[in-house]
Amino acid sequence: MLKIADKTFSSRLFTGTGKFSNSQLMTDAIIASGSELVTMALKRVDLNEQQDNILAPLLKHNLNLLPNTSGARNADEAIYAAQLAREALGTHFVKIEIHPDPKYLLPDPIETLKACETLSAMGFAVMPYVHADPVLCKRLEEVGVAAVMPLGSPIGSNLGLKTKEFIQIIIEQSSVPVVVDAGIGSPSDAAFAMEMGADAVLVNSAIAVARDPVEMAIAFKDAVIAGRRAYKAGLGGRSLQAQASSPLTAFLDDF
Amino acid sequence: MTFLDRFNQIHWDEMKISIHSKTAVDVENALQSSRLNHEQFLALISPAAEPYLEAMAQKSMHLTRQRFGNTLQLYIPLYLSNKCTNICTYCGFSLDNKIRRKTLKMEELDREVAAIKKMGFDHILLVTGEAPGTVGVSYIKSVIERLRPHFSHISIEVQPLDQEDYESLMEAGLDAVLVYQETYHRSAYEKYHLRGSKMDFNYRLETADRLGRAGIDKIGVGALIGLEDWRTDSAMVAAHLDYLEKTYWRTRYSISFPRLRPCEGEFQPVSVISDRQLVQLICAYRLFKPEAELSLSTRESEKFRDNVLPLDITTMSAYSSTHPGGYADDNILGNEDLEQFTIDDNRRPEAVAEAIRAKGLEPVWKDWSHCFSH
Numbered sequence: 303m304l305k306i307a308d309k310t311f312s313s314r315l316f317t318g319t320g321k322f323s324n325s326q327l328m329t330d331a332i333i334a335s336g337s338e339l340v341t342m343a344l345k346r347v348d349l350n351e352q353q354d355n356i357l358a359p360l361l362k363h364n365l366n367l368l369p370n371t372s373g374a375r376n377a378d379e380a381i382y383a384a385q386l387a388r389e390a391l392g393t394h395f396v397k398i399e400i401h402p403d404p405k406y407l408l409p410d411p412i413e414t415l416k417a418c419e420t421l422s423a424m425g426f427a428v429m430p431y432v433h434a435d436p437v438l439c440k441r442l443e444e445v446g447v448a449a450v451m452p453l454g455s456p457i458g459s460n461l462g463l464k465t466k467e468f469i470q471i472i473i474e475q476s477s478v479p480v481v482v483d484a485g486i487g488s489p490s491d492a493a494f495a496m497e498m499g500a501d502a503v504l505v506n507s508a509i510a511v512a513r514d515p516v517e518m519a520i521a522f523k524d525a526v527i528a529g530r531r532a533y534k535a536g537l538g539g540r541s542l543q544a545q546a547s548s549p550l551t552a553f554l555d556d557f
Numbered sequence: 558m559t560f561l562d563r564f565n566q567i568h569w570d571e572m573k574i575s576i577h578s579k580t581a582v583d584v585e586n587a588l589q590s591s592r593l594n595h596e597q598f599l600a601l602i603s604p605a606a607e608p609y610l611e612a613m614a615q616k617s618m619h620l621t622r623q624r625f626g627n628t629l630q631l632y633i634p635l636y637l638s639n640k641c642t643n644i645c646t647y648c649g650f651s652l653d654n655k656i657r658r659k660t661l662k663m664e665e666l667d668r669e670v671a672a673i674k675k676m677g678f679d680h681i682l683l684v685t686g687e688a689p690g691t692v693g694v695s696y697i698k699s700v701i702e703r704l705r706p707h708f709s710h711i712s713i714e715v716q717p718l719d720q721e722d723y724e725s726l727m728e729a730g731l732d733a734v735l736v737y738q739e740t741y742h743r744s745a746y747e748k749y750h751l752r753g754s755k756m757d758f759n760y761r762l763e764t765a766d767r768l769g770r771a772g773i774d775k776i777g778v779g780a781l782i783g784l785e786d787w788r789t790d791s792a793m794v795a796a797h798l799d800y801l802e803k804t805y806w807r808t809r810y811s812i813s814f815p816r817l818r819p820c821e822g823e824f825q826p827v828s829v830i831s832d833r834q835l836v837q838l839i840c841a842y843r844l845f846k847p848e849a850e851l852s853l854s855t856r857e858s859e860k861f862r863d864n865v866l867p868l869d870i871t872t873m874s875a876y877s878s879t880h881p882g883g884y885a886d887d888n889i890l891g892n893e894d895l896e897q898f899t900i901d902d903n904r905r906p907e908a909v910a911e912a913i914r915a916k917g918l919e920p921v922w923k924d925w926s927h928c929f930s931h
Contacts, residue, residue: 321626323917345709345926373929375774375807383928404809405802405848458624511622
């Protein structure tokens, strides 16, 4: 079981609510994915409206909410948004997204660290969206985040794990769960991240924009399970060459 | 350094020749590229790209869905005043047009807000003519303050202002500013703008720089299609956008492509863009800037809007009235004597939302939060 802050999860696939063509399809896909933690942009939901078409189905199905601060351009805005979310939604979980660059939506490491330090001290379970920067992830861990969420490639790009070497380092060094977020374009990307030892993945666009989001959600669910299983089973090493002979050390056999 | 410095090095005629010299090879090269430069954009708006329209549409629809998902944002314009001290020969609000002039008082504004909220809108665009005496910064600011509790996102389309004015409006809750150059052809601009502050081409051209420096969240750019050769004007818009994106990288951008429509006065466009060419232009913008918001107003017909919306459009208005007080007034479409231009798509918001759903997209009413307003 995966544990983040005070919550445990049997599914290691986290999902999102953006980009779906309607609220029913969103609900069906999330349910099919088996996901137990669902992120949604605060800017898209009406916190005062119980019948909000994103919020209402999530609450109805008892899903854990992970409100995110998408739209925030600095630490102050993210902190304010997190407080609003906690008050309105009754969850201390928050995904910190601070991307001042609206073109590639890349996270601002300086503002993110600031926001995470403040929010962790305020008792939030903070899950920051960050570049795959191992040092930043350690710094975030030191200020008390509940997990780190390094990107595979830019949000919505579906480009896969372009940062895989760095994610590998983050996984190796991290004492908090590592959730690979952004850029996962296909179930094979998700399986690959899990095989590398990621604790979970977050997938939104690749499900929401698929021709059949429900089928794609199931495909991701299976891929994450398979990837995790492979990681635990221990993958064999890879090599293009056969390892039959040992030309450099064969002489030792003569002794 | 502002865009004006760069603009002064661009020659209209050379740009026009460059567009018309593009070949099928240039178009194919642009279509295969994943990140287009300005020259490749020129190829896509050139006559050489006309046979490639379907391929452009397919690719741009794919990019739009990937970036924005299966959603479309709705907003409504609110006309605060049709008073104007400018003479612009193409505009229904022009000082020399004998129309009834009206500026909304605060109580009238409240009635408009109530009517608009009833329709479901949460993003609003405030529009005025240019009359700094009655509709100056302090009036606009008090309107924004009054609207702030009712709307998640507030934009304005008013006369160009100074940087500190924008900063003061942002403090009151302003999120975005739309300011169109009308035409980037300097001497044509002078010919169209005969009186008033709008005559100052340079001040208008540098407006986006002042907004960028003020740190506004979103800037809308565009040219009024029909005042000059549409291809060259659009090439200028693209050059402007390129500059802005690099200089003010924290700001979001939206592009509009209003076509001149019949209005008060006898103005006829000098450059006519066909429906087919407008689709070509919109797709070219999408391929050039996959992250830009592309906005389509009710100036366009129902049929045109319904067919173009799934391709590239991210933002649409619905049920717009261009006369001040038009929403609270039951007889919304009967007040033609106050209008800036004629609306073609008159459907009610719910009907537009239904048309969006029919294309497999979710109409989005709210996509911003006060927490992110300065």
